[in-house]
Amino acid sequence: MTATNTLDRLFQIMADPYRRSFVERLCKGPASVKELAAPADVQLPAVLKHLKILEEGGVVVSEKTGRIRTYRMRRDAFADISGWIDSRQMEMHAAFDRLADLMAEIPEEKDH
Template sequence: MKPEQFDRLFHALADPYRRQMVERLARGPASVKELAGPIEIALPSAVKHLKVLEEGGIVLSEKTGRVRTYRMRPNALRSISQWVKQREAAMNKAFDRLVQAMQDFPEKDE
């Protein structure tokens, strides 16, 4: 994933309203009204938040008549999981090197 795509993805998840929408959409598709109601925001504000989620690659939308329905993009969060795993692996290697260095060069009692 390109850095600018990661930036959009993390930006989209940075807002608590958008994270609540993602949590709701993880259970299944929902209309703008269904997403805005529980978090008590106006429909135009909800649409703006959903646009950010869509630009971040997290949700997809479909319009049928006058109703726009949103759903999670399949594997939308997989890239975050992979990114975290890569950081964890690098950190674990660094700790392993530190442990080895501590064993190779033990402290001397003075």
């Protein structure tokens, strides 16, 4: 999968409000499916579908102990997004720096 495809997939995954809420909860620590489903206003099969999408997208990992499946965030889940945003910010700051340099070269008009 190319870097562009990876970013597209991550942004698509994170576009869903339920998946974002699961990620927000999992950033605080691991949680069982039941714990993740409790505050969600959807049925358990839908929660499982969202969690599967998060796992296939590399955002979370799961572990099953007995009958309980627990999810946790992947440490590098958003590394690609962070890198992409950092690059855009550097480009934007460089563009503003160039603009400031150009503006400094323009003589100021004197008010009379």
